[in-house]
Amino acid sequence: xxxxxxxxxxxxxxxxxxxxxxxxxxxxxxxxxxxxxxxxxxxxxxxxxxxxxxxxxxxxxxxxxxxxxxxxxxxxxxxxxxxxxxxxxxxxxxxxx
Amino acid sequence: xxxxxxxxxxxxxxxxxxxxxxxxxxxxxxxxxxxxxxxxxxxxxxxxxxxxxxxxxxxxxxxxxxxxxxxxxxxxxxxxxxxxxxxxxxxxxxxxxxxxxxxxxxxxxxxxxxxxxxxxxxxxxxxxxxxxxxxxxxxxxxxxxxxxxxxxxxxxxxxxxxxxxxxxxxxxxxxxxxxxxxxxxxxxxxxxxxxxxxxxxxxxxxxxxxxxxxxxxxxxxxxxxxxxxxxxxxxxxxxxxxxxxxxxxxxxxxxxxxxxxxxxxxxxxxxxxxxxxxxxxxxxxxxxxxxxxxxxxxxxxxxxxxxxxxxxxxxxxxxxxxxxxxxxxxxxxxxxxxxxxxxxxxxxxxxxxxxxxxxxxxxxxxxxxxxxxxxxxxxxxxxxxxxxxxxxxxxxxxxxxxxxxxxxxxxxxxxxx
Numbered sequence: 001x002x003x004x005x006x007x008x009x010x011x012x013x014x015x016x017x018x019x020x021x022x023x024x025x026x027x028x029x030x031x032x033x034x035x036x037x038x039x040x041x042x043x044x045x046x047x048x049x050x051x052x053x054x055x056x057x058x059x060x061x062x063x064x065x066x067x068x069x070x071x072x073x074x075x076x077x078x079x080x081x082x083x084x085x086x087x088x089x090x091x092x093x094x095x096x097x
Numbered sequence: 098x099x100x101x102x103x104x105x106x107x108x109x110x111x112x113x114x115x116x117x118x119x120x121x122x123x124x125x126x127x128x129x130x131x132x133x134x135x136x137x138x139x140x141x142x143x144x145x146x147x148x149x150x151x152x153x154x155x156x157x158x159x160x161x162x163x164x165x166x167x168x169x170x171x172x173x174x175x176x177x178x179x180x181x182x183x184x185x186x187x188x189x190x191x192x193x194x195x196x197x198x199x200x201x202x203x204x205x206x207x208x209x210x211x212x213x214x215x216x217x218x219x220x221x222x223x224x225x226x227x228x229x230x231x232x233x234x235x236x237x238x239x240x241x242x243x244x245x246x247x248x249x250x251x252x253x254x255x256x257x258x259x260x261x262x263x264x265x266x267x268x269x270x271x272x273x274x275x276x277x278x279x280x281x282x283x284x285x286x287x288x289x290x291x292x293x294x295x296x297x298x299x300x301x302x303x304x305x306x307x308x309x310x311x312x313x314x315x316x317x318x319x320x321x322x323x324x325x326x327x328x329x330x331x332x333x334x335x336x337x338x339x340x341x342x343x344x345x346x347x348x349x350x351x352x353x354x355x356x357x358x359x360x361x362x363x364x365x366x367x368x369x370x371x372x373x374x375x376x377x378x379x380x381x382x383x384x385x386x387x388x389x390x391x392x393x394x395x396x397x398x399x400x401x402x403x404x405x406x407x408x409x410x411x412x413x414x415x416x417x418x419x420x421x422x423x424x425x426x427x428x429x430x431x432x433x434x435x436x437x438x439x440x441x442x443x444x445x446x447x448x449x450x451x452x453x454x455x456x457x458x459x460x461x462x463x464x465x466x467x468x469x470x471x472x473x474x475x476x477x478x479x480x481x482x483x484x485x486x487x488x489x490x491x492x493x494x495x496x497x498x499x500x501x502x503x504x505x506x507x508x509x510x511x512x513x514x
Contacts, residue, residue, distance in 0.1 A: 001408045015409045019399035040499045044351035048340035050402045
């Protein structure tokens with residue numbers, strides 16, 4: 001059971017949360033001028049890292065706020081919790097996306 | 098390859114079992130092959146086998162960083178079925194079922210294929226209507242299936258609680274009779290042995306670490322832990338690690354990797370002679386010949402390469418078993434594990450060309466790759482040998498995402514993605 005520190009509510013069990021997928025994916029703007037390739041990248045293509053991943057999570061059964069996690073997809077260890085809109089933190093020498 | 102047969106069993110019994118030969122060689126890699134298949138899971142091994150068998154292409158190496166069949170092929174719940182929704186899906190999965198039906202004979206290897214059917218249960222009026230629609234689509238696609246009443250479900254699955262006070266009342270369901278199970282390891286071993294006998298080199302403990310390309314950007318080989326190996330054509334067949342290998346080749350995929358857990362109980366006397374899948378709980382179960390209940394449920398819903406999942410999913414799967422089959426609720430678990438499944442946005446596979454010339458891919462089967470091992474290998478072998486996608490695989494190209502031609506099997510794939 002992952003123990004996730006919601007920035008507002010503190011540490012809670014994973015079953016209170018939902019993972020919203022990879023973070024830091026910006027919608028191409030202006031969207032009407034996006035190429036098909038850029039739109040496909042935005043909608044579907046993902047980095048899917050083996051290792052540190054930057055993800056959006058929502059505290060669905062708590063405060064219902066969104067936040068970001070830096071989490072290792074091999075060990076499941078949560079490396080950092082940070083707010084939506086903040087840049088991804090550097091983790092173990094890796095730069096954020 | 099020395100054929101397996103009852104006669105040989107008898108003769109070897111008389112000779113003290115001294116005449117058996119290794120099922121496959123452990124060759125060192127050559128400097129160059131016509132085709133390299135990366136990943137010696139079921140799909141990779143089947144690709145190599147069909148390249149040699151159907152197309153006469155035998156200068157093939159299958160590179161595996163671990164041991165063959167050690168990935169998802171050794172970690173699934175062994176279900177084979179073709180009850181999908183869209184015509185393109187029905188064609189490709191049903192072709193696979195038909196290959197499975199004669200696979201033991203073709204490979205001269207007992208894959209323990211048991212065409213025991215799958216009963217899918219509906220637990221609400223909406224699910225029942227959904228089932229009717231799903232079954233209608235299957236029948237229109239030429240795939241077998243029949244609606245079942247509650248009483249008919251109970252006849253086939255006596256351990257299922259279909260009483261009005263059941264936690265998940267059973268309003269009915271349907272049966273897909275040509276579905277079944279097969280021994281997953283045997284599928285890998287059967288394809289490995291047959292491919293090896295046709296001249297394919299299976300190189301285990303060989304990790305691909307990079308790709309070599311020519312000036313035009315076409316792949317011409319791989320860098321591995323055993324040195325560089327050149328090839329004219331390369332196929333990625335690495336399921337949950339597709340993103341990792343794609344990154345080495347310089348592109349990304351519309352794929353996310355998740356842990357799919359599976360469980361086996363202690364051996365029991367026979368209590369279940371069909372596969373059962375429950376829509377409401379996302380739970381599926383069968384009983385192996387050793388007597389263990391082999392079951393699973395939904396994904397752990399965050400990306401993972403861990404090959405293990407967490408307690409909430411274990412609880413949900415065990416709870417579904419205990420709720421729906423109360424007499425089995427106190428059964429003990431013997432083992433549990435997880436695979437790394439590659440989920441595509443439409444829960445359909447991604448087959449064929451990548452943005453990199455000379456590099457093909459077979460991925461995206463997600464939670465449903467085991468049933469598709471024969472057809473996955475069959476169509477990729479065709480593409481590698483002829484340079485063109487097989488008709489069965491053509492709708493599943495990577496370019497469908499840009500074209501908006503997704504084949505959205507999220508519901509019919511059996512579990513929520």
